[in-house]
Amino acid sequence: MTRINVTVDGANYSDEVEPRMLLVHYLRERLGKVGTVVGCDTSNCGACTVHLDGRSVKSCNVLAVQADGHEVNTIEGLATGGELHPMQKAFHEQHALQCGFCTPGMIMQAIDLLNDNPKPSEEEIREGLEGNLCRCTGYHNIVRAVQAASGQQPAEMSGTTEGAAS
Amino acid sequence: MTTMEERPTKEVGSARLRKEDDRLITGRTRWTDNVVLPGMLHVAMVRSPFAHARITSVDTSAAKSAPNVVAVITGADIAEEQGGLPNAWMTTPDQVSPAHPAMAVDRVAFAGEIVAMVVARSAAEARDASELVDVEYDELPAVLDLKRADSNESLAHPDLGTNLSAHYVLDSEQEGTGGSVEQAIEEARTGGVLIEREYRQQRLIPAFMEPRSVAVDPTSEQLTVWSATQVPHFVRIFIALVLGVPESKVRVIAPDVGGGFGGKLQFTPEEALTVIAARRTGKPCKWTETRSESLMSGHHGRDQWQKLTLAAKKDGTVTGLKVELLANMGAYLGLVTSYIPMLGARMYNAIYKFPAYRFECRNLFTNTTWTDAYRGAGRPEATFAIERMMDELAAELKVDPIEIRERNWIKHEEFPFHTVSGLTYDSGNYEAATEKAKQLFGYDDLRAEQAKRRQAGDPVQIGIGVSTFTEMCGLAPSRWLGEQGYVGGGWEHAAIRMLPTGKVEVITGTSPHGQGHETAWSQIVADRLGVPFEDIEVLHGDTQIAVRGLDSYGSRSLTVGGMAVLAAADKVVEKAKPIAAHLLEASADDLEFTDGKYGVRGTDKTIGLGEVAFAVFQAHNIPEGVEPSLDADATFDPEEFSYPHGTHLCAVEVDTETGGVKMRKYACVDDVGQIVNPLIVAGQVHGGLVQGISQALWEEAVHDEAGTLVSASFVDYLLPTTADTISFDIDHTVSPATTNALGVKGVGEAGTIASTPAVVNAVVDALRPMGVSDVRMPCTPERIWRAIQGGGGTAPTEGAAMPHFDESDVADRSEGAGQ
Numbered sequence: 010m011t012r013i014n015v016t017v018d019g020a021n022y023s024d025e026v027e028p029r030m031l032l033v034h035y036l037r038e039r040l041g042k043v044g045t046v047v048g049c050d051t052s053n054c055g056a057c058t059v060h061l062d063g064r065s066v067k068s069c070n071v072l073a074v075q076a077d078g079h080e081v082n083t084i085e086g087l088a089t090g091g092e093l094h095p096m097q098k099a100f101h102e103q104h105a106l107q108c109g110f111c112t113p114g115m116i117m118q119a120i121d122l123l124n125d126n127p128k129p130s131e132e133e134i135r136e137g138l139e140g141n142l143c144r145c146t147g148y149h150n151i152v153r154a155v156q157a158a159s160g161q162q163p164a165e166m167s168g169t170t171e172g173a174a175s
Numbered sequence: 176m177t178t179m180e181e182r183p184t185k186e187v188g189s190a191r192l193r194k195e196d197d198r199l200i201t202g203r204t205r206w207t208d209n210v211v212l213p214g215m216l217h218v219a220m221v222r223s224p225f226a227h228a229r230i231t232s233v234d235t236s237a238a239k240s241a242p243n244v245v246a247v248i249t250g251a252d253i254a255e256e257q258g259g260l261p262n263a264w265m266t267t268p269d270q271v272s273p274a275h276p277a278m279a280v281d282r283v284a285f286a287g288e289i290v291a292m293v294v295a296r297s298a299a300e301a302r303d304a305s306e307l308v309d310v311e312y313d314e315l316p317a318v319l320d321l322k323r324a325d326s327n328e329s330l331a332h333p334d335l336g337t338n339l340s341a342h343y344v345l346d347s348e349q350e351g352t353g354g355s356v357e358q359a360i361e362e363a364r365t366g367g368v369l370i371e372r373e374y375r376q377q378r379l380i381p382a383f384m385e386p387r388s389v390a391v392d393p394t395s396e397q398l399t400v401w402s403a404t405q406v407p408h409f410v411r412i413f414i415a416l417v418l419g420v421p422e423s424k425v426r427v428i429a430p431d432v433g434g435g436f437g438g439k440l441q442f443t444p445e446e447a448l449t450v451i452a453a454r455r456t457g458k459p460c461k462w463t464e465t466r467s468e469s470l471m472s473g474h475h476g477r478d479q480w481q482k483l484t485l486a487a488k489k490d491g492t493v494t495g496l497k498v499e500l501l502a503n504m505g506a507y508l509g510l511v512t513s514y515i516p517m518l519g520a521r522m523y524n525a526i527y528k529f530p531a532y533r534f535e536c537r538n539l540f541t542n543t544t545w546t547d548a549y550r551g552a553g554r555p556e557a558t559f560a561i562e563r564m565m566d567e568l569a570a571e572l573k574v575d576p577i578e579i580r581e582r583n584w585i586k587h588e589e590f591p592f593h594t595v596s597g598l599t600y601d602s603g604n605y606e607a608a609t610e611k612a613k614q615l616f617g618y619d620d621l622r623a624e625q626a627k628r629r630q631a632g633d634p635v636q637i638g639i640g641v642s643t644f645t646e647m648c649g650l651a652p653s654r655w656l657g658e659q660g661y662v663g664g665g666w667e668h669a670a671i672r673m674l675p676t677g678k679v680e681v682i683t684g685t686s687p688h689g690q691g692h693e694t695a696w697s698q699i700v701a702d703r704l705g706v707p708f709e710d711i712e713v714l715h716g717d718t719q720i721a722v723r724g725l726d727s728y729g730s731r732s733l734t735v736g737g738m739a740v741l742a743a744a745d746k747v748v749e750k751a752k753p754i755a756a757h758l759l760e761a762s763a764d765d766l767e768f769t770d771g772k773y774g775v776r777g778t779d780k781t782i783g784l785g786e787v788a789f790a791v792f793q794a795h796n797i798p799e800g801v802e803p804s805l806d807a808d809a810t811f812d813p814e815e816f817s818y819p820h821g822t823h824l825c826a827v828e829v830d831t832e833t834g835g836v837k838m839r840k841y842a843c844v845d846d847v848g849q850i851v852n853p854l855i856v857a858g859q860v861h862g863g864l865v866q867g868i869s870q871a872l873w874e875e876a877v878h879d880e881a882g883t884l885v886s887a888s889f890v891d892y893l894l895p896t897t898a899d900t901i902s903f904d905i906d907h908t909v910s911p912a913t914t915n916a917l918g919v920k921g922v923g924e925a926g927t928i929a930s931t932p933a934v935v936n937a938v939v940d941a942l943r944p945m946g947v948s949d950v951r952m953p954c955t956p957e958r959i960w961r962a963i964q965g966g967g968g969t970a971p972t973e974g975a976a977m978p979h980f981d982e983s984d985v986a987d988r989s990e991g992a993g994q
Contacts, residue, residue, distance in 0.1 A: 034299075037209075041211075042202075043202075043204070043206070043208075043209040044201070044202020044203065044204060045202065046204075046206060046208075046385070046433075047208075047386070048384050048385070048386065048466065049466035049888070049889045050465045050466045050467055050888065051466065051888045051889050051890050053888075053889035053890060054384065054466075054889055056384060083202065084200075084201065084202035085201065085202040085203075087201070087202075088201055093200070093201070097200040097201065100196070100200050101192055101193070101196040101197070101200055102192060104192070104193065104854045104855070104857070104858050106196060106199055106200065107434075107689035107690070107691070107858055107862065108383075108384065108385065108431075108432065108433045108434040108688055108689030109195070109196075109199030109200070109204065109431065109433070109689070110206070110383075110384040110385040110433030110434060111384050112199050112200055113202050116200065131902070134897070135896075135897040135898045135900075136897075136898050137897075138896070138897040138898075139896040139897050139898035139899075140896075141896075141897075142384065142889070142894050142896060143384065144382055144383060144384050144434050144436070144862070144866070144894065145384075145434055145689050145858070145862045146858060146861055146862050147861035147862045147863070147864050147865035147866075147900065147903070147926075148861075148865065148896075148897045148900050149861040149900075149902050149903055150857075150858060150861065151897065152897065152902060153902075164902070
């Protein structure tokens with residue numbers, strides 16, 4: 010067992026962990042941060058994406074001990090003071106989620122994408138999110154949500170002529 | 176029957192943002208794997224690596240002495256108490272089905288079947304110890320090839336004496352719904368056009384994003400089961416029937432469920448076994464699968480060979496269609512495995528006026544993971560076959576593929592239309608949808624560009640694919656299901672509780688797992704009761720709350736469940752009426768209910784439904800003999816299926832030098848009847864499209880020659896990403912359903928059904944000048960390249976699926992690939 014000190018969503022935690030414990034298991038099983046989920050065993054799906062010192066990582070691909078002394082941010086810490094993060098808001102407004110299982114990882118990755126490239130083209134958005142799988146949305150509205158969050162007006166969605174009411 | 180037009184529509188039809196989203200975007204979610212209970216233990220399954228083998232011994236001693244292991248349970252330990260897993264569909268009266276224990280006792284019939292389970296204090300310890308269970312096997316010959324299965328040269332289940340589970344026939348001449356196919360074929364052979372083709376529906380995996388998970392708490396009066404399932408009500412009944420727990424002692428909860436697509440329409444071995452683990456240990460137990468387990472042992476979909484014979488006159492009028500299917504059941508019959516191909520039996524005639532039709536299907540066992548529902552279930556296969564055939568007919572006659580369809584489809588003035596397969600389509604307008612789709616797509620411009628590139632000999636060619644479809648959805652009238660050998664019904668239940676403060680609880684028997692029922696049902700009730708959208712709470716997925724229900728699958732939730740909600744709302748309005756009349760000191764006959772208020776005709780006296788609810792709560796002043804409650808239950812059993820339809824157009828760019836395919840444009844116009852929420856409908860269409868496109872281009876579950884699933888991770892099973900897909904142009908026409916008061920048709924499966932043939936037709940269209948008339952799915956660059964080179968485009972996926980195996984191994988398989 011190894012002692013680690015980690016800041017997660019702004020709070021400090023100190024724990025003894027097995028060296029083999031994955032960061033995602035530490036978050037879910039030890040801290041109860043179950044907003045971050047596990048979708049595969051091969052680091053393909055990206056459902057477990059969190060930020061480590063401000064950069065996106067697949068938390069199934071990081072050991073808990075590697076987070077020692079670092080800062081982790083999850084989907085649960087994104088909304089501050091009752092205000093949704095603009096990316097969360099965009100996912101809601103553009104109907105970019107259905108079952109919602111991939112959503113935490115998708116949102117965390119999308120934020121990272123915009124941190125790197127504040128005004129990405131559709132192609133850049135598509136390339137930037139290709140490590141995150143979604144089975145419900147066909148990605149169409151996820152791309153639109155990232156466009157909206159970046160302040161770029163997404164193309165009018167055909168077939169929804171009446172426009173969105175909140 | 177009232178229709179939507181007769182009352183003000185405010186919420187229904189508006190693009191309401193979803194109520195469900197807030198917790199899902201903030202991580203405030205309740206997935207089954209999140210459940211943690213005092214003293215909870217964790218279950219790991221030991222699975223067979225062999226496709227067919229006798230179990231000769233199971234040594235659990237090492238696993239039992241591993242750290243923090245509480246129990247190790249084998250098939251022999253629970254042989255008496257585990258019962259058999261259910262098949263709910265007697266496709267034919269003489270259907271053959273093997274016994275299906277949740278845990279194999281003496282023989283395994285597919286690689287991935289459970290042979291033991293370990294219960295330990297942590298999931299990691301359970302998994303570690305599961306590797307210490309030492310199982311000895313005697314391998315048996317495995318049946319893996321679907322066509323060879325039919326020869327019975329070896330048997331998937333030797334005790335059955337055959338691999339044939341059922342032989343189902345639907346013949347229009349016998350049914351009296353049409354003429355003789357053989358006669359049509361004979362006539363076409365001499366003086367018309369006869370198209371004969373064989374298509375492969377490859378095996379797919381539903382691949383919902385949330386892995387399956389079950390948590391069982393045996394410590395309260397009711398056994399409480401959380402499961403990542405589409406069908407909590409089914410799970411409750413089957414825990415009772417299979418494990419002998421009184422139904423009244425079982426509570427099943429489907430909390431947040433991360434997708435299903437038919438893949439969670441099952442009563443699983445793992446559900447039964449986690450219950451057994453909890454009962455044996457007396458402690459809460461949880462099992463959560465790994466992705467590899469999910470891909471290997473969660474049921475698969477499709478997997479058919481389709482032999483098709485289409486007879487037509489020289490002017491393109493189709494005179495008959497004969498369909499001969501081989502359908503792969505896999506090793507067992509799951510919940511509805513046996514009837515999946517038959518859900519397509521009435522759909523091969525699609526939107527067309529074929530005068531003669533015959534459908535025949537042989538359900539065969541193999542030693543592979545069992546197949547069952549996957550989005551569309553039987554109807555994508557049917558649509559693919561007929562839409563590929565219509566393109567072949569168009570090519571044969573050298574006419575535009577849209578024109579050939581138009582020559583054969585049902586005209587809008589011909590509804591209601593009795594089809595050759597015995598269904599009655601209530602409404603539709605194929606002309607309008609197709610015209611709109613052509614405009615949206617820019618059909619003529621793309622055809623012009625295609626001609627130009629062909630003429631120039633451009634290495635990158637354009638292909639344009641057309642697909643029209645209809646489907647029977649909203650499973651289904653209970654009486655019809657009974658006639659077809661299904662053990663259950665097709666009704667749905669809803670209840671509405673009027674709370675004293677004017678808030679409304681809507682309880683639905685449907686079990687959403689991404690579809691947005693909380694939002695859509697709120698819209699329906701808001702209009703009907705005249706209460707604000709925000710004041711409505713939709714409850715579901717817990718059998719102690721939604722006490723009756725038949726859950727969500729087959730595009731049934733709105734057409735059946737939504738109608739039950741509507742009926743319950745109408746009952747509330749009726750129940751409140753005498754009380755409102757009493758409070759207004761008027762006669763109930765003089766009252767009218769509008770916008771949430773009862774008013775006395777000819778006066779300005781009104782009382783709101785919320786006020787009546789509070790008066791009922793007080794019960795101080797209600798009329799004599801009237802029950803002090805406004806709550807209402809309703810059960811709706813549909814009279815008919817609903818028949819959405821659509822026209823989908825796809826343009827691909829095919830690099831003839833590499834075989835690479837790039838999607839250029841995809842446009843579709845679906846007619847799903849009245850639309851309750853256009854945002855949700857669009858989302859359903861987008862997601863459906865990608866799943867269908869993915870069958871055409873990317874996905875396939877591949878077993879090696881030993882029966883091991885080699886595509887058992889997301890490294891090998893190719894799910895598309897953002898980078899593989901494009902944005903879509905979608906639109907709608909609206910032909911309201913005439914068989915339900917909402918005028919709605921299903922939408923969940925539409926995109927998946929129509930898109931697969933649109934894409935393959937586009938790929939083939941690009942290659943047709945090179946003499947190519949088919950490319951087998953998934954249309955990989957390799958297959959396309961081989962097709963261009965003059966053959967091999969229809970070879971099975973083998974070598975290409977396993978690039979990480981030994982070089983020599985790959986070479987061996989590649990040589991056999993052309994067979």
